[in-house]
Amino acid sequence: MLTQQENEFLTQTNRGTPMGELFRRYWQPFLLKEELPVNDGDPVRVRLLGEDLIAFRDTEGKVGLIQEACPHRGASLYYGLNRDCGIMCIYHGWKYDVDGNCVDMPSDMPGSSFKEKVHLTSYPTLESAGAIWAYLGPADKQPPPPSYWMNLLPEDEVVANRTPIYCNYLQSMEGNLDSTHLGTLHHFYDNEIPEDQEYDKPGHPSRRFSNFITGTEKYARIDVQDTDYGYRLIAVRKTPKGNQHVRINCLALPVMSWIASQRGLGGILTQLPIDDHNCMRIGFRVRPGQPFTEEERQAIREERRALFDPMDPKLRLKRMDNEFLQDRDAQRSVHPPGIMPIAEQDYCVTETMGAIMDRTKEHLYHGDAAIVRLRQMLAKAARNLQEGIEPPGVQGEIPYHKIRSEDIVIGPDDDPWLVAADAGETATRGQRLR
Ligand code: FES
Ligand SMILES: [Fe+2]
Incomplete structure (x- = not known):
């Protein structure tokens, strides 16, 4: 829970606000x-x-x-x-x-x-x-060009997309770094069928097995490790044979996140405020060594076009004023939200919180550890900047291109943080933003 004042500090991003000035220091x-x-x-x-x-x-x-x-x-x-x-x-x-x-x-x-x-x-x-x-910041503080994984790949190995989200950036960001909603919001009842059990061993599981674990083992142990760019978030679930299913998301301040996926291939997202009541998500899909063909790009474009309102292609088709075209029959028989596709499920829950969620009324639990840490880090970086302390990464000192998420099974006694170290790069455990 936050005070009204803390909530405003984190969610206001116009010029002159502490958070707005932090955002303006990054490409x-x-x-x-x-x-x-x-x-x-x-x-x-x-x-x-x-x-x-x-x-x-x-x-x-x-x-x-x-x-x-x-x-x-x-x-x-x-x-x-x-x-x-x-x-x-x-x-x-x-x-x-x-x-x-x-x-x-x-x-x-x-x-x-x-x-x-x-x-x-x-x-x-x-x-x-x-x-x-x-870059919307002061001219003499312009950072070097962005150097995330997708920025260093040939352009034909990357697909970018852009989506308006009708709420404040922070609740959308919090959704990207919330690993415990997977087994409910993104669950399909079919995932409970125990197929692909041969993947219950150390290594990369099939998507089916991964979904089986997240869908049946609703409790995930959440742990957050600070890094010099932000943090890594680990969600660990037990498998039927006693192994550990580990999902790792990453956050690079202020708003870049890596969605947990095998070898980090699932997507990198950023949520830039349009204003305090709207933000836009730009997502990057990477496929190193395997350029997207023009046919594939065309198919992706068409798939995306179907997500927008034919009467006004700037607006998302599924939104609050049409109740996200929720299908109550599908809700009973296919998936709990009754809304498809997956990203629209996220938009429903984040937008129905209100344009700016009132965080004085929330009740956080253990599964929200990464959300609490996100708020602390953003607030700290913004306060630091007010005091003249430069935000992380703006001087090109962080090898952003090495950041990877992960989705993997490890043995019962293996240390998930060692996997995180492989997926990541520069962090020292326990290192904090100062
Ligand atoms: S030139 Fe006169 S308003 Fe733009
Ligand atoms: Fe989600």
Whole structure:
């Protein structure tokens, strides 16, 4: 349980708030590359950390991320004309380049140099891992480019996707780092059939066996290990033969998480605040050494399109105002939530908490240890920054590319932390953020 004040401290991310300033010290993915497919194409509206912005790809292919309101008299530049290395406001023709300079003011007096005095807010961007990333922090503190696993792989071995989530970023993040909901929210009644028992031995289990364990052994021992980038979260469940089923998730501050999966191949997610009531999830799927073919990408695109409202493709199809199209028959016979696919199950539980969950009313139990630690770490990093202590990783000192999640069976007496050490890299057990 948090006080109202603590809850506000963690959930408010507009400019000038401690958490907002922490977020602004990291490169964050905010758009897919394919959303700005061509030079001089249509601009896209982007709202990030409470700021209304537009993104556009200029004549040379450079991506600009600039304030939406024209500095002249505030008309929206979203409607502007993107041409000849800049975007022109349709009101009086002032034109801006990707760096925020006013490069043309055709309606100004002949001979005037007023345009040289006009600048708008613009943020540096870069393209990596199928996404466009932005840095919204102070110019002299810009970190080196992101270097997570997906950033270092060839682009054709990565697929990125983007999803709006209609609630505060924190409850969505807490869901990514909550290993105990697996056996309920993501359970299928069929998982209880004890198939694939030959995988009850040290090694990587079949997905079927892994689901059998999480679906029948509802209790998981949760343990959290601090690392220099955030933490690793271990969930250990007993198998019928007395082995240990170990799932490892990782968190890199402030909002990157690795979903537990074999050798880390299951996905890396980030939850960037759009504003305090909405966030966006950008997910990365990696397949090292096995490029995705164009057919596979097309199939993924189509699958994703079906998740959005045909009447308004910016909106998710399943959402609170249509009760997530829950199927009560499926709930009785197929899976407890009666909602598919899996990610939509998560959106249902996190969005129904309210736009900003009231954490003064919660009742946490042992299974929430990683959630408590997440809040402590975020708050600590934000407070540190207020005192001038740099957040972790912003000086390029952390080998982020080595972070891996895991999903594995180990022997009854094996130490799960040794598996974690293999999956991870730089951490020393017990190391704390200072
Ligand atoms: S409001 Fe944009 S040019 Fe006048
Ligand atoms: Fe989930």
